[in-house]
Amino acid sequence: xxxxxxxxxxxxxxxxxxxxxxxxxxxxxxxxxxxxxxxxxxxxxxxxxxxxxxxxxxxxxxxxxxxxxxxxxxxxxxxxxxxxxxxxxxxxxxxxxxxxxxxxxxxxxxxxxxxxxxxxxxxxxxxxxxxxxxxxxxxxxxxxxxxxxxxxxxxxxxxxxxxxxxxxxxxxxxxxxxxxxxxxxxxxxxxxxxxxxxx
Amino acid sequence: xxxxxxxxxxxxxxxxxxxxxxxxxxxxxxxxxxxxxxxxxxxxxxxxxxxxxxxxxxxxxxxxxxxxxxxxxxxxxxxxxxxxxxxxxxxxxxxxxxxxxxxxxxxxxxxxxxxxxxxxxxxxxxxxxxxxxxxxxxxxxxxxxxxxxxxxxxxxxxxxxxxxxxxxxxxxxxxxxxxxxxxxxxxxxxxxxxxxxxx
DNA sequence: TGTACATCAGTGAACGCGCGTTCACTGATGTAC
DNA sequence: TGTACATCAGTGAACGCGCGTTCACTGATGTAC
Numbered sequence: 001x002x003x004x005x006x007x008x009x010x011x012x013x014x015x016x017x018x019x020x021x022x023x024x025x026x027x028x029x030x031x032x033x034x035x036x037x038x039x040x041x042x043x044x045x046x047x048x049x050x051x052x053x054x055x056x057x058x059x060x061x062x063x064x065x066x067x068x069x070x071x072x073x074x075x076x077x078x079x080x081x082x083x084x085x086x087x088x089x090x091x092x093x094x095x096x097x098x099x100x101x102x103x104x105x106x107x108x109x110x111x112x113x114x115x116x117x118x119x120x121x122x123x124x125x126x127x128x129x130x131x132x133x134x135x136x137x138x139x140x141x142x143x144x145x146x147x148x149x150x151x152x153x154x155x156x157x158x159x160x161x162x163x164x165x166x167x168x169x170x171x172x173x174x175x176x177x178x179x180x181x182x183x184x185x186x187x188x189x190x191x192x193x194x195x196x197x198x199x
Numbered sequence: 200x201x202x203x204x205x206x207x208x209x210x211x212x213x214x215x216x217x218x219x220x221x222x223x224x225x226x227x228x229x230x231x232x233x234x235x236x237x238x239x240x241x242x243x244x245x246x247x248x249x250x251x252x253x254x255x256x257x258x259x260x261x262x263x264x265x266x267x268x269x270x271x272x273x274x275x276x277x278x279x280x281x282x283x284x285x286x287x288x289x290x291x292x293x294x295x296x297x298x299x300x301x302x303x304x305x306x307x308x309x310x311x312x313x314x315x316x317x318x319x320x321x322x323x324x325x326x327x328x329x330x331x332x333x334x335x336x337x338x339x340x341x342x343x344x345x346x347x348x349x350x351x352x353x354x355x356x357x358x359x360x361x362x363x364x365x366x367x368x369x370x371x372x373x374x375x376x377x378x379x380x381x382x383x384x385x386x387x388x389x390x391x392x393x394x395x396x397x398x
Numbered sequence: 399t400g401t402a403c404a405t406c407a408g409t410g411a412a413c414g415c416g417c418g419t420t421c422a423c424t425g426a427t428g429t430a431c
Numbered sequence: 432t433g434t435a436c437a438t439c440a441g442t443g444a445a446c447g448c449g450c451g452t453t454c455a456c457t458g459a460t461g462t463a464c
Contacts (some may be wrong), residue, residue, distance in 0.1 A: 036315055053441050114370055116235055117315045145397040153385045160288050164363025171313055184354040194393030197351050198344040213407055252408055
């Protein structure tokens with residue numbers, strides 16, 4: 001038992017999974033204070049490690065932001081894939097999954113779209129590729145259902161609607177007296193029918 | 200002439216319109232580097248004035264951000280009013296005016312919606328009221344055309360679509376090979392018709 | 399018309415702070431023999 | 432199985448920086464008499 005104990009203490013010097021721990025702390029920071037609050041020193045502090053140790057895993061704070069954005073897009077794509085109903089071809093589930101992701105990770109979602117760290121959304125080819133992949137999920141879904149000429153407009157239309165709705169909700173700008181889940185569903189329904197014509 | 204000259208030099212000590220000058224520099228900064236680049240010292244530097252002088256006009260940097268957001272919402276509401284065609288009842292012109300504003304002032308637009316300076320979008324009652332006014336422009340326009348039950352959903356639908364589209368464009372995430380103006384118009388048209396049904 | 403004075407809008411110097419990053423180091427790990 | 436050593440992942444101290452803000456001040460303005 002003293003042996004095990006000593007081993008546990010020793011193993012604290014070499015963290016073992018510092019990279020993951022740093023990213024985890026970064027995400028927590030992101031959710032608590034938004035992209036602006038992301039700080040290398042604070043991340044290290046939270047993990048209980050000296051600041052320079054981060055440089056064994058990331059070249060800079062920007063690199064951390066980029067890694068976080070990558071993580072975010074990867075998870076978003078997964079969530080979209082999981083929600084996409086090959087059978088029905090309905091779009092609403094994917095839209096709701098998208099918004100659920102944004103609501104669960106508002107700070108990360110903002111980072112992914114360039115809030116604060118422009119570098120994270122712009123400079124990284126990996127992030128660009130992942131964002132493209134997310135977008136293609138939407139397009140390929142539409143391709144099954146629509147004439148080819150309509151696809152590009154419909155994809156942009158859907159993406160803008162979903163992105164905007166996600167941000168408005170994250171920002172707390174939804175009329176809070178109403179059930180958000182119901183509002184979201186109604187909005188997506190209206191995407192299918194269009195704004196009702198005046199009789 | 201020497202008299203005038205002296206006077207001109209003297210008048211440089213008392214700036215005369217420092218508040219406006221500071222806001223102007225703030226906006227320039229916003230457009231160059233985004234909300235993150237907003238800095239009291241840099242603003243003062245650009246105006247050619249010492250940093251503490253700003254405190255005769257604003258209580259803090261946050262107060263400057265708030266004032267800028269207020270300015271932005273005021274201008275946005277004006278742009279919407281100007282574009283709203285009482286006659287036709289068409290929605291597209293207002294949507295296009297909204298997006299034109301965001302494209303012309305991307306940094307300011309981001310600030311208005313909480314990017315970077317949460318205080319500017321959240322803490323100020325004036326900003327909240329202005330944002331509400333902008334939203335009511337949309338709603339009142341719809342009220343003329345729609346059954347009352349549809350208005351709240353349609354308003355949120357339109358706002359989310361427009362907000363999302365504006366941000367995607369600002370972020371440069373539009374497929375750049377296409378004419379943006381045409382894309383915008385098509386997307387707004389689809390808001391009226393809905394996504395085409397599969398034959 | 400001229401002068402005294404309160405008021406206001408600027409100034410320079412200084413504060414403490416937290417940041418990202420670099421440096422020379424040391425402790426732990428794993429591999430070759 | 433034990434030892435030498437290269438490699439890797441951590442450390443503390445220090446760097447320079449720019450920031451927001453406070454302070455005691457001074458120069459300019461406008462008003463009362």
